[in-house]
Amino acid sequence: MIQRRSRDRGSAWETNLAEWERRERPVDPLGKPPGHREPETGPARPDINSPSKDNLLKRMRKVDPKQAERYRQRTGE
Amino acid sequence: MYNRIFGLETEYGLLIKSDQPELSPSWIAHRVIDHLFTAKKHGVIDLHYRGYDEPPGNGGFLLNGGRMYVDMGHLEFASPECHSLWDLLTFDRSGDCLIQDCLEELGLADQVSIIKNNVDHETGATFGCHENYLVSREFPFTQRGLGQLIPFLVTRQVFTGAGRIGMSRNLEGWIELEDIEGLVRPRSNNARPSDIVFQISQRPDFIVNDFFEWVQHNRAIVNTRDEPLADPNRFRRLHLLMGDSNMAEEATLLKMGTTGLVLQLIEEGHVPQGLDLDDPVQVLRDLSHDQSRQWFMTLSTGKVLSALDVQEIFWAAAAKHYAGQDDETDWVLAHWEAVIRDLRGGYEAVVGRVDWASKLWLLAQFREAEQVEWGDPWLKSLDLEYHNVNQQEGLYHALTDEGHAPRFMTDEAVTLAKSVPPRNTRAFARGEAIRYLTMQAEPRLFPSLADHPAGRRVPPYVINWSVLQFRGSPVFVMADPFRTYMNEMKSYCHP
Numbered sequence: 307m308i309q310r311r312s313r314d315r316g317s318a319w320e321t322n323l324a325e326w327e328r329r330e331r332p333v334d335p336l337g338k339p340p341g342h343r344e345p346e347t348g349p350a351r352p353d354i355n356s357p358s359k360d361n362l363l364k365r366m367r368k369v370d371p372k373q374a375e376r377y378r379q380r381t382g383e
Numbered sequence: 384m385y386n387r388i389f390g391l392e393t394e395y396g397l398l399i400k401s402d403q404p405e406l407s408p409s410w411i412a413h414r415v416i417d418h419l420f421t422a423k424k425h426g427v428i429d430l431h432y433r434g435y436d437e438p439p440g441n442g443g444f445l446l447n448g449g450r451m452y453v454d455m456g457h458l459e460f461a462s463p464e465c466h467s468l469w470d471l472l473t474f475d476r477s478g479d480c481l482i483q484d485c486l487e488e489l490g491l492a493d494q495v496s497i498i499k500n501n502v503d504h505e506t507g508a509t510f511g512c513h514e515n516y517l518v519s520r521e522f523p524f525t526q527r528g529l530g531q532l533i534p535f536l537v538t539r540q541v542f543t544g545a546g547r548i549g550m551s552r553n554l555e556g557w558i559e560l561e562d563i564e565g566l567v568r569p570r571s572n573n574a575r576p577s578d579i580v581f582q583i584s585q586r587p588d589f590i591v592n593d594f595f596e597w598v599q600h601n602r603a604i605v606n607t608r609d610e611p612l613a614d615p616n617r618f619r620r621l622h623l624l625m626g627d628s629n630m631a632e633e634a635t636l637l638k639m640g641t642t643g644l645v646l647q648l649i650e651e652g653h654v655p656q657g658l659d660l661d662d663p664v665q666v667l668r669d670l671s672h673d674q675s676r677q678w679f680m681t682l683s684t685g686k687v688l689s690a691l692d693v694q695e696i697f698w699a700a701a702a703k704h705y706a707g708q709d710d711e712t713d714w715v716l717a718h719w720e721a722v723i724r725d726l727r728g729g730y731e732a733v734v735g736r737v738d739w740a741s742k743l744w745l746l747a748q749f750r751e752a753e754q755v756e757w758g759d760p761w762l763k764s765l766d767l768e769y770h771n772v773n774q775q776e777g778l779y780h781a782l783t784d785e786g787h788a789p790r791f792m793t794d795e796a797v798t799l800a801k802s803v804p805p806r807n808t809r810a811f812a813r814g815e816a817i818r819y820l821t822m823q824a825e826p827r828l829f830p831s832l833a834d835h836p837a838g839r840r841v842p843p844y845v846i847n848w849s850v851l852q853f854r855g856s857p858v859f860v861m862a863d864p865f866r867t868y869m870n871e872m873k874s875y876c877h878p
Contacts, residue, residue: 358785359748365781366749366765373398373496374763379408379503380456382394382510383598383624 384711387643388464388808388864389471390515391635393478393628394457396498398767403494409456411495415485416442416458419451423488425481425802426451427820430842444817444846446802448810449474451481455599457510458482458497463810464517464864468636468643468711470805473792475635477800479772484801492773499628500545500770501585504763507551509589511598512628513606514639516621516646517613517864524619526594528649529605533593534658534682535645535697536604536625537667538690541678542722543638544584544671545627546739548746548757548766550576551588579672580757581746583739585627587671593663598624604663612848614862621646625667630770630779632791633718633736640715644701653704655696659683676730694723735788738779742769745778809849809861812868816851816859819876820844 370376397408420428426445429452432438442452448463460478465471479499486492502509523529586602595603606622613620623642629635648654660666661683670678670690678690698719705712725732730740746762755761771777774784782788804814843854852858859875861868 358787361785362745362778362781363748363752365776366745366768366778367753369761369764369768369778370400371759371761371764373400374504374760374767376400377396377398377498377503377767378506379396379508379510381508381599382455382457382459383513 384466384468384640384643384715385705385709386647388466388515388517389468389639389643390462390464391471391475391639392459392461392511392513392515393475393499394454394459394501394510394512395482395772396500396503396510396767396770397458398496398498398771399494400496401494406494409453411486411491412453412456412458414489414491415482416440416451416453418485418489419445419481423485424821427817427844427846429846431845433847439842444813445481446804446814446817446821447474447477447800448804448808448814448817449478451478455510463804463814464808465805465810466807466865467805468640468715469792470800471639472632472635473796473800474805476792476797480797481801483772496768496776497772498767498770499630499772500547500767501627502547502551502588504547504549504551504766509551509586511586511624512626513598514621514623514626514642516623516639516643517611518619518621518646519650520611520615520617520619522619522621522646522650524607524609529594529607530659531649531654531656532645533604533663534660534693535642536623537660537663538670538678538680538693539638539641540584540587540627540667540671541690541694541726542733542737543626543629543634544582544737544739545629545770546581546583546742546766547585548581548763550579550582550672552576579674581674581743582671583673583676584671586625587668590625590664590667598622604667613864614849617862618864627738628770629738630777631736631738631741631788633722633789634738636791637715637718637722640711641697641701641719644705644712644715645697647705648697648700651704653700655700657682657684658688658693658696691723691726694719698723735782738769741779741782741788742766745769745782807867809864809866809868812859812861812872813846813848813851815869815872816853816876817846820853 397411399406399408419425420443426443428440428443430439442450444450450461452459462471462474462478465474482497486495501511590602590604592601592603594605594607595601596606596608598606602624604625606624608622609619611618611620626638629638659682666680670680679687680690681687702716706716707713722733722736731744733740734744735741746765749765765778769778774780783790804810841854845852849862850858850860856875
């Protein structure tokens, strides 16, 4: 349930509509609800096994070693 | 999140992988715009001048209420207004996918990669990821008021930074002045390029001021341009351009969520005091460059704290006052606390959650396997590839594929967000207006007034963030970004 503090943002109907819209939407489709707390002790190291690391290295080796030299961008904002 | 509207604007880099000289980033950008608006009808192209550098045809608003356009040669996606962090994350990713879809449909995906980063290692060019936070007109937009935000912004890079190989010499170094004992002189640069093999953030080398109103020169930690894009009597828009583009979903949520909470601390008079910095621009840069990753800094009081200590002080204040405020706030507080705690144990603990740590870990694995030095150009290429938005190629996406980067949205939600606006902000009305326009018969929309001599000079529609108008109809004003204008828009489209 989303709490809203009183603030004049138009009619009561609009406020209720906004709340209804927010309740309807799943905020975390992967099953961890907002407010879920991570375990008190975080991982000390990434738990990456050898096959997984091999896959990552395989993908990195496919990268053109010279592509940074081809990347020519203008300065933006 | 309580009382806040969020937005993100991302300037993309375009990597041309072949040697065909006709394929310039600027040419590709215009091909994408043309395909998106003309062939796919995924929005409506601008028919009016939005500014001297935004002529008709340069871009337009999308079905999802956001905007795609070319800005200084870069493709840029501006998200629709979002009231929820999860919406913002999803719509931000929808921009990546819209561009990637276009490249694939144009048959250009093998020749071009879209890079969501902020720096060209070779030329020193930079381009931004701008954050927008709607605040009340009463927000203290004074040096003293905004100054309370500075210690937080300078130190948040420990979990928001995207990381990069090396450093850039600022091309605008001539305006880097510092005031020391009343004398204004060029800012010293403590770091030499050879000292910095890897830094945690991409933008600090290009930030030269604490407060300034421009965005292309003299970039500041806080941009002070007063352009609310809403009722100026009620709102202001805090526009930040010092942050990096994030690939990690948790980093995106934390960047926007923690900053939103610190703004609330300022609004309600609860922000921690005594954290002022004499030279925040230099501290911003020194923290990013710190090869020890201890991130110590000296406050104006002479006290020495680490960036993690400063973040913990802000977290504690936010937790004291806002725990239980709403679900998103609680999520932000829990994950903010966790990332501070885990970073104290070393960067490996936040791989997959923090971009710079993920990139550094990947590069370390590669260096070890291939026995390459930090100066090897291959590493710069891998640095870029981390930011490739193509899910089949990008190295961040490789981490997600292997299950090492937590997801907070689904691909199905992103697909929906490409063509459906948020349902609880004014973006809803804009999206509906654009959907209506895309369904009108061409070539002449709203022909009645077009037959009138004066009407021929009036474009069939004008769309902007806070107003829009169909030819022959009154101006439709959307001054309050919190409102959906649902019924009013229905009446406007079907009078």
